[in-house]
Amino acid sequence: TPPHSQTYSSRLSNHTNPAARALLQCIERKRSNLCVSVDVSTKARFLEVVDAVGPSVCLIKTHMDILEDFDADLLEQLQALSKKHDFLIFEDRKFADIGNTVVLQYSKGTQRIASWSHLTNAHIVPGPGIISGLASVGLPLGRGLLLLAEMSSEGTLARGEYTDAAVRMARGAREFVVGFIAQRRLGEEGEDWLILTPGVQLGAAGDTMGQQYNTPSKVVGEGADVIIVGRGVYAKGGKEEVRAEAERYRREGWAAYEKRVGI
Numbered sequence: 114t115p116p117h118s119q120t121y122s123s124r125l126s127n128h129t130n131p132a133a134r135a136l137l138q139c140i141e142r143k144r145s146n147l148c149v150s151v152d153v154s155t156k157a158r159f160l161e162v163v164d165a166v167g168p169s170v171c172l173i174k175t176h177m178d179i180l181e182d183f184d185a186d187l188l189e190q191l192q193a194l195s196k197k198h199d200f201l202i203f204e205d206r207k208f209a210d211i212g213n214t215v216v217l218q219y220s221k222g223t224q225r226i227a228s229w230s231h232l233t234n235a236h237i238v239p240g241p242g243i244i245s246g247l248a249s250v251g252l253p254l255g256r257g258l259l260l261l262a263e264m265s266s267e268g269t270l271a272r273g274e275y276t277d278a279a280v281r282m283a284r285g286a287r288e289f290v291v292g293f294i295a296q297r298r299l300g301e302e303g304e305d306w307l308i309l310t311p312g313v314q315l316g317a318a319g320d321t322m323g324q325q326y327n328t329p330s331k332v333v334g335e336g337a338d339v340i341i342v343g344r345g346v347y348a349k350g351g352k353e354e355v356r357a358e359a360e361r362y363r364r365e366g367w368a369a370y371e372k373r374v375g376i
């Protein structure tokens with residue numbers, strides 16, 4: 114059976130990477146394939162949103178460089194919430210430099226991303242050296258990498274040949290590369306890549322800057338294993354509304370998964 118029609122728990126045996134395994138287990142435990150992208154610029158709002166959506170998500174996606182009052186305490190509180198609510202962390206850093214530089218960006222600086230983020234991602238534009246650089250830091254820590262194979266934005270150059278090249282590059286580094294940021298299932302039937310899909314919202318077609326949205330049921334039907342939702346969840350206001358929206362997307366995403374695998 115192709116991964117498309119397998120349950121998350123049955124796909125566990127296809128994965129050796131600790132972050133990929135932990136994610137699949139968390140998805141099953143919480144019956145959630147929802148990742149919330151918390152793109153807000155203050156620590157207080159960030160922690161409020163994470164605490165509100167925590168019960169409904171398997172994964173929190175961060176852009177830590179957006180935070181105006183970023184500090185070490187924020188990372189401690191995020192990690193505490195990750196334990197409290199049982200979710201993994203994905204820093205959407207989109208590394209794009211040569212191996213030597215991404216090693217430093219991933220392990221050092223003010224954020225030390227590798228020390229707290231279970232998953233991160235990279236553009237393939239530099240070639241495979243970006244993967245070996247990141248792997249030299251991430252693999253010993255049990256981290257996983259997603260390659261950017263497609264984007265949700267209008268006019269993206271990440272399509273066709275470029276997307277195929279991302280899949281080929283991933284095959285050369287299977288221990289560390291666990292899957293793709295993409296809009297649909299990628300790879301051959303015998304391969305199991307985790308597909309994480311942004312550009313998901315109920316009731317909006319896009320924004321004014323090129324973002325394009327699809328519904329949870331559409332993207333899960335096309336092969337998304339995790340739906341990534343940002344403004345659709347947190348733009349609605351206070352903590353209770355945000356909590357309710359997250360739960361709505363969790364239910365939608367899970368129902369679409371059950372339909373896809375036929376359970």
Ligand code: 5IU
Pocket residue numbers: 150152176205261263264265266294311312313314324341342343344345
């Ligand atoms: N994101 C996308 N599309 C992509 C990639 C990343 O939207 O193709 I790669 C990020 C950008 C933002 C989040 O952090 O996912 C989506 O947020 P909204 O749901 O608010 O549009």
